[in-house]
Amino acid sequence: MARSTSTQRSLPPSDEIGPGFESHVPGVDYGVLDNLVGYAIRRAQILVYDDFLQALAPWDITPPRFSALVLIARNPGMKQTDLAQLLGIARSGVVMLTDGLEALGYVRRVASKTDRRAYMLELTSAGSKALSAIEAAVREHDARMSSRLSEAEKSKLIQLLARIGPAGEQQ
Amino acid sequence: MARSTSTQRSLPPSDEIGPGFESHVPGVDYGVLDNLVGYAIRRAQILVYDDFLQALAPWDITPPRFSALVLIARNPGMKQTDLAQLLGIARSGVVMLTDGLEALGYVRRVASKTDRRAYMLELTSAGSKALSAIEAAVREHDARMSSRLSEAEKSKLIQLLARIGPAGEQQ
DNA sequence: TATTGTTATACTCTATAACTATA
DNA sequence: TATAGTTATAGAGTATAACAATA
Structure with a gap:
């Protein structure tokens, strides 16, 4: 392709890194990547994660923090160990996550009576x-x-993604 | 919900962390998370990433390494800066990525003649x-x-994911 | 003996900034 | 003056292992 001099694309506005990630640069051959569900998910994830961070910056909320907040709100009384399992992270990770949410004044640790x-x-x-x-x-x-995406497509997408996973699990 | 004692689910076989991530634990209220495209993508990504790592461990290949390999194979002659832009990472990241692939004997740096x-x-x-x-x-x-997923659903999923992104981009 | 929360530690990933050699 | 590759450094994020209190 020899993009070296010819296809030289407009470079990043800031130093080093550009608008984040262009999911499909024209003129580039992505080979098998275009046929992989995993790569499509990865692509989308990068864009979503980036936008999430920007949009929630005023609250200092990251995706894991948001998930934790919602889960705690809807399932009050969970132990930290429970949350660790739901989020798929180690207990030590929940300690720091909880510390952060507690520092923000959003979450409270209540001693279990049992x-x-x-x-x-x-x-x-x-x-x-x-x-x-x-x-x-x-x-x-x-x-x-x-x-x-239309509402129907959005629902369809969520439904399809829910069926992604190693052979013999969920559903 | 008070899962503290009652709903106590079978705990991890190894110490600390279980089978990775159960995308939807029954009996737990996920609230708005179930209606978010972003969370569905995140869920799927965690499962896919984990399985990828296990499956490609024999070659010591990670998702970024795989993407790099394919892009280099299909677009030989790229500069490292080009690859950085395609992957959406900093140039310094490409140096280490390339170092790794070079150490594996898979990639070669060739001095540009121009x-x-x-x-x-x-x-x-x-x-x-x-x-x-x-x-x-x-x-x-x-x-x-x-x-x-059927082949048709798989294609549909890839196509829908390709349309994910902030308002005025791609397509 | 096992589990909960915690701490200490380490490792990975990646960004930032500065440097050099070119352009 | 700007760019390519590099290096050094630092910051997230998260895992592991060990510990005290409790079960």
Whole structure:
């Protein structure tokens, strides 16, 4: 392709890194990548993650933090170990995640009455209030990312993605 | 929900972390997460990434390494800067990526004849040979991850994912 | 004995910034 | 003056292992 001099694309506005990620640069041969579900997911994920971070920056919320907030809100009283399992991360990771959400004033550790080793997680009233705004921002972000899809296509996409996974699992 | 004692699910076989990530634990309320395209993508990505790593471990190949290999194979003569742009990472990242692939004997840096600052990337014959096996393994992995989808659904999914992205881009 | 939360540690990934040699 | 590759450094994110308190 010899893009060296000819196809030289407009370079990044900031130093080093450009608009993040162009999912499909014209004139480039992506070979098998274009036929892989995994690569399509990866591509989309990079774009979504980047936009999420920007959109939720005012609340200092990352995807894992958002997932944790929603899960705690909808399932109050979970132990940290429970959350670790739901998020698929180690318990030590939940400690730091919880520390962060506690520092933001969104989450509270409540001593369990049945197990003195454990803490039950719940939202503070500030966290509950913040989550409303945060959820709205996330919905807006999500709508923007799928704005080229109809509602039907969006549902279809979610449904198809839910069936992705190694051979004998879920469903 | 009070899963503390009652709903206590079978715990990880290894210490700390379980089978990775259960995308949807029954009895748990995922709230808005179930309606977000972004979360569906994130879920799928975690499962795919994990399986990819296991499947490609024999070749010591990660998703970024695989993408790089394919792009170099199909577009020989790219500069490292070109690859950085395609992958959406910093130039310094490509240096290490290339170092790794060079150490594996798969990629070669060839001095450009037109620009003495630049190197053109290309596969070695060993890299070319290895890529055949690697591609086969990746295809197998990808087929396993989407084994619950028909060919038509798989195509549809790839097509829908390609349309994900912030408002005014691609397509 | 096993589990909960915690800490300490390390490892990976990647960005930033500065440097050099070219252009 | 700008760009290619490189290096050094630092910051996330997350895993592992060990520990005290409790079960």
